[in-house]
Amino acid sequence: MNILVAGATGKTGQLLVQDLLDKGHKPTALVRESSDTSDLPEGVDLRHGDLTDLSSGVCEGMDAVIFAAGSGGSTGPEMTNKVDRDGAKKLVDLARAEGVKRFVMLSSIGADQENPQGEMANYLEAKHAADEHLKASGLTYAILRPVALSDAGRSDETVLGEEVEKSAEASRADVAALLAEAAVSGRFDGKALDMQSA
Structure with a gap:
């Protein structure tokens, strides 16, 4: 399968593209022009695009799209909204326009809440909005909501x-x-699942 990965240069994204390669699939990393791609595994194609300003065509030729990106813990609410909410929603729309078969969203524990409280409230609101947009898009989807990452x-x-x-x-x-x-098997199609390591 041809699979577009947003967030491929992150810690989880690098493991993800290696996993896809190991399974015999063809991952394409969606990266900014300025991104450091030196840690990406050999065999990963690159496609340039900025989640804060995506252009049409970024999902062209893809069977599946995985959103594993994030604005990062050191950015403020504005960038969180631009990347985790608006960027994700735009990528969903572009995937639908290109006829992508499946969209997999990396979300977060607590993103099922409509009105989250506490210091993570803005982040969870952004994730919730992106998740709900994906559910309503008509795309075949899977949403993974892990607890704290290690x-x-x-x-x-x-x-x-x-x-x-x-x-x-x-x-x-x-x-x-x-x-x-989730991207290649369809095992989690139509599901939004919390997740932890045992």
Whole structure:
């Protein structure tokens, strides 16, 4: 499958594109002109595009799209809204326009709330808006909502759905593996699932 990955240069994104390559698929990294792509695995194609100003055609020729991007923890609400909300929504619209078969969204635990509270409220509001836009788009979708991310390796198993403990952790390696599986297998089509490493 030809799979576009937004956020491919991030920690989770790098693991994700390697996982897709290992499974025999063809990942294409959506990157800004200024992005450092030196850590991407060999065999990953590049397609230039900025999530704050996407142009038509970025999803051309793709069977699936995975949104694994984020504005980063050090940016303010404005950039969070531009990337995590508006950028994600625009990518959904462009994927639909190109007839992409499946869209996989990396979201966050708590993004199912309409009115989140606390210091993460803006981030969760942005993720919630993006998730709801995807659900309403008509695209075949899967949404993964992990708990706090860690750099631990692959675990023996993962927990999905209602059994997830909000105080647990999810390794980026496990998240990447599940995003790849969601994109290529259809196992999670039409689902929005909380997730943790066991």
